[in-house]
Amino acid sequence: MDFLLTEEQKMLQDMVSKFAKEEIGPIARKIQEDETYPSDIVKALADLGVMGIAYPEEYGGAGMDFVSYMLAVEAISRYCASTGVIVSAHSSLAVDPIFRFGTDEQKKKFLPDLCSGKKLGCHALTEPGAGSDAGALxxxxxxxxxxxxxxxxxxxxTNGANADIAVIFALTEPEQKTRGISCFIVEKDTPGFRVGKLEDKLGIRASSTSELIFEDCAIPKENLLGDLNKGFKVAMVTLDGGRLGIASQALGIAKAAIEDSVVYAKEREQFGGPISKFQAIQWMLAEMATEYEASWLLTYRGSLKKDTGKVYSKEAAMAKLKASETASFCANKAIQIHGGYGYIKEFDAERYLRDAKITEIYEGTNEIMRIVISANLLRE
Ligand SMILES: Cc1cc2nc3c(=O)[nH]c(=O)nc-3n(C[C@H](O)[C@H](O)[C@H](O)COP(=O)(O)OP(=O)(O)OC[C@H]3O[C@@H](n4cnc5c(N)ncnc54)[C@H](O)[C@@H]3O)c2cc1C
Known part of the structure; x- marks a missing residue:
């Protein structure tokens, strides 16, 4: 899809792909297995400007666009979906709402450290009783x-155990339900704020997923982000961008599954020749590649709409729905093409499937994506 990208976007894509292949690829399987948060890698990505790609240089960002961010998250996730979501949750879910809804003072105070990657961000909306029904917090x-x-x-x-800054949502007028939710910025080490249980997960195991506990946690009045009681809108607008980040993560996983499958199909011999000679294998590869390209175009379309200031809620939901299902489809087929070896941890195919599944769930499950898309269609 090179023809759609600017020279600057292609250069960024090449740079991040090279870094991901050389520095993240060799350790991806191990950090996933050991559940090791890749702090050195995150620091190196920060040095490359990746933690604030789409934000202005005056705030410590790289001054590029959202399409560049999409390309970077895909390139990272091609080798390590855990690192992909660390970057995505930080950028889309923590930096973005502060950039979009913050006051000048808040932007000056929080963005330079976040965009430069000196500090890590997270976004805390979900609660034990409030998942898809986020307004029930x-x-x-x-x-x-x-x-x-x-x-x-x-x-x-995501990033809960490692973040320095959390964007969180709380009821300021409980009886008003979603109209009584506000958004706040909370700094690590604030008394009354602590990290709770760390989750043991199926995939993306090198990214932390944890509880955040607030017990009489007092934060400055000026840490209200956006208008009082308008936090639900902040959450929904933020999630639109986040869904494009997750779609990009899913694209990276799908690409990894396809590339590994092509290599394996040419190398593995059965019945006197490579398995790539069998039409059954060729058709699987053809379907994987076609699903990937369709998903890429949807994600690109959503990202371009975001970059051009258009409404892109439906496009973001379509991109996440399609790309996440493509990631699972491609990872599943990759295992099939690898045969028994696909089921063994010596190869990455099984990791791709475990990583792919979460893209169908977080930042709105795919059932919720279908609701968002159909609600937009019925309104149009
Ligand atoms: C690894 C991981 C990382 C995460 N990171 C973050 C994060 O950084 N910040 C954050 O705030 N949250 C995060 N989440 C939470 C995530 O966004 C939620 O898990 C997700 O939105 C689903 O909520 P739930 O798990 O409560 O499932 P539920 O809402 O209980 O859903 C259960 C099932 O019911 C279906 N369902 C629910 N409502 C409807 C409906 N109206 N119509 C049809 N079907 C429906 C769902 O699609 C699903 O199949 C993370 C979750 C995981 C697992």
């Missing part, structure tokens, strides 16, 4: 003097 924020006092528990938070 129970965490509260009460104004006491010049502080907001937070109480509640968030769970399943």
């Amino acid at each position: 129970k965490t509260t924020a009460k104004l006491e003097g010049d502080k907001w006092v937070l109480n509640g528990t968030k769970h399943f938070i």
Whole structure:
């Protein structure tokens, strides 16, 4: 799809792909197995400008666009989907809402360290009783003097255990439900804020997923992000961009599954020749490649719409729905092409399948994506 990219975007893509192949690829399987958060890799990505690609240089970003960010997340996820989601949750879910909804003071205070990658961000919306129904959250924020006092528990938070800055959502007017939710910026080490249980996961095991616990956690009044009681809108707008990040992560996984399958099909011999000679294998590869390219174009379309300031909620949901199902499809077929070896941890195909599954679930399950898409169609 080179013809759609600018020279600058292609250069960025080449740079991140080279880094991912040489530096992340060799350790991806091991960090996944050991559940090791790749702090050195994240630091190196920060040095390359990847932690703030789509944000202005005045805030420590690389001053590029969202399409470049999509390409970078895909290139990283091609080798390590865990690192892909670390970057995506940081950029799409923490940096983006501060950039979009923050006051000048908030942007000056928080963005330079986040965009330069000196600090890591996370986004805490989900709670044990509030998943797809995010508006059912129970965490509260009460104004006491010049502080907001937070109480509640968030769970399943990507980067939760490693983040320096959390963008969180709490009820400021509980009886108003979604119209009574506000968004806040919470800094690590604030008294009353701690990381709770770390989850043991099927895939993306090198990224942390944890509880965040708030117990009479007092934050400055000026850490309210966006308007009072308008936090649900902040969450929904933020998730639109996040879904493109997850679609990009899914593209990387699908690409890995296809590339490994092509290599294996040419190398593995049965019945006196390579298995790539069998039409059954050729058709699987053809379907994988076609699904990938369709998913890439949808994700590119959503990213381009975001870059050009257009409404892209439906496109983001379509991109995530299609790309995530493509990632699972391609990873599943990769195992089939690898035969018994696909089921063995010596090869990466089984890792791709475990990593792919989560892209159908987080930042809105694919059932919720179908609801978003159909709601847009019925409104149009
Ligand atoms: C590894 C991981 C990382 C995550 N990272 C973050 C993060 O950084 N920040 C954050 O805030 N959250 C995060 N999440 C939470 C994630 O976004 C939620 O898990 C997801 O939105 C689904 O919510 P749930 O798990 O409560 O499932 P539920 O909402 O309980 O859904 C269960 C099933 O019911 C279906 N369902 C629910 N409602 C409907 C409906 N109206 N129509 C049809 N079907 C429906 C769902 O599609 C699903 O199949 C993460 C989760 C995981 C597992």
